[in-house]
Amino acid sequence: LKPTPRRHTNASSATPWCALVGAGPGDPELLTLKAIRLIRRGTVLLVDDLVGDAVLDRALAGRQRLPRIVRVGKRGGCRSTPQAFIERLMVSEALAGERVVRLKGGDPFVFGRGGEEAETLRAHGIEVEIANGITAAMAASASLGVPLTHRAHAQGVMLVTGHAKPGGQSPHWPTLAAAAAQGLTLVVYMGVAEWPQLQHGLLLGLPAATPAAVVQHASLPQQRQAVTTLGELGATIDREGLGSPAIIIVGDVLQGALALALALDARAPAALKSA
Numbered sequence: 001l002k003p004t005p006r007r008h009t010n011a012s013s014a015t016p017w018c019a020l021v022g023a024g025p026g027d028p029e030l031l032t033l034k035a036i037r038l039i040r041r042g043t044v045l046l047v048d049d050l051v052g053d054a055v056l057d058r059a060l061a062g063r064q065r066l067p068r069i070v071r072v073g074k075r076g077g078c079r080s081t082p083q084a085f086i087e088r089l090m091v092s093e094a095l096a097g098e099r100v101v102r103l104k105g106g107d108p109f110v111f112g113r114g115g116e117e118a119e120t121l122r123a124h125g126i127e128v129e130i131a132n133g134i135t136a137a138m139a140a141s142a143s144l145g146v147p148l149t150h151r152a153h154a155q156g157v158m159l160v161t162g163h164a165k166p167g168g169q170s171p172h173w174p175t176l177a178a179a180a181a182q183g184l185t186l187v188v189y190m191g192v193a194e195w196p197q198l199q200h201g202l203l204l205g206l207p208a209a210t211p212a213a214v215v216q217h218a219s220l221p222q223q224r225q226a227v228t229t230l231g232e233l234g235a236t237i238d239r240e241g242l243g244s245p246a247i248i249i250v251g252d253v254l255q256g257a258l259a260l261a262l263a264l265d266a267r268a269p270a271a272l273k274s275a
């Protein structure tokens with residue numbers, strides 16, 4: 001990759017600079033003030049798959065000169081841009097004097113490859129600034145109205161990916177089930193497609209009646225969710241047609257939500273009859 005000519009130099013940006021910015025789960029209201037400030041500072045935006053136009057529109061509203069926007073995700077039917085290419089682009093643009101903003105869904109340091117990118121940037125002498133974003137686990141919990149920790153039910157929370165990197169190891173679900181049985185809420189990113197292994201493995205250490213929930217597109221207008229049990233998790237995902245991007249939550253923090261879902265289910269036929 002050839003660096004593009006230096007176009008936005010000024011005395012205060014003598015050190016090459018790149019920001020890794022969390023855009024949150026999708027709702028533009030969940031952008032942080034810091035994220036908006038850094039996005040507006042950028043001259044080149046490298047934008048992830050999960051970041052929608054609503055977020056960009058909100059962050060760039062009223063900005064006189066728009067930055068160059070490079071979509072580096074699968075949107076528009078393109079293949080996902082390889083990570084190595086993205087990192088080379090970030091480095092070459094920053095070294096060429098651009099103020100590079102890497103905009104990621106959720107938080108850049110939660111399954112966002114922000115760690116790898118920060119290392120690469122620093123290895124090239126580029127100053128790295130990080131802005132947190134609201135991660136999908138938190139958006140899913142808020143949109144269900146259930147907490148991730150609760151003094152009576154959960155003393156902690158595990159954020160786990162259900163999807164190993166190619167050739168990597170999948171999570172050892174029975175071990176995570178044992179931890180969940182000790183009172184840790186389990187939150188799985190990138191897990192809906194892998195539900196058979198997840199459900200089978202977790203049932204080795206948790207009762208089938210353990211509450212479980214799936215939230216797709218948390219915080220967005222097209223959000224869909226289901227609250228069920230671990231034993232019914234896969235059947236529910238299939239029946240409801242829930243797919244990526246989705247968060248799975250497993251644990252007793254969902255007890256109240258499950259009781260409500262079951263009560264509504266039980267009432268549904270009667271309600272239909274009376275309609």
Ligand code: SAH
Pocket residue numbers: 025026050104105106107108109110111112134135136137139140188189190191215216217218219220244245246247
């Ligand atoms: N850095 C992101 C996670 C990126 S990994 C974050 O902190 O949220 C991509 C996965 O995140 C998706 O497969 C899905 O599991 C989850 N995810 C991201 N946005 C989501 C949303 N709005 N609703 C549900 N899950 C989401």
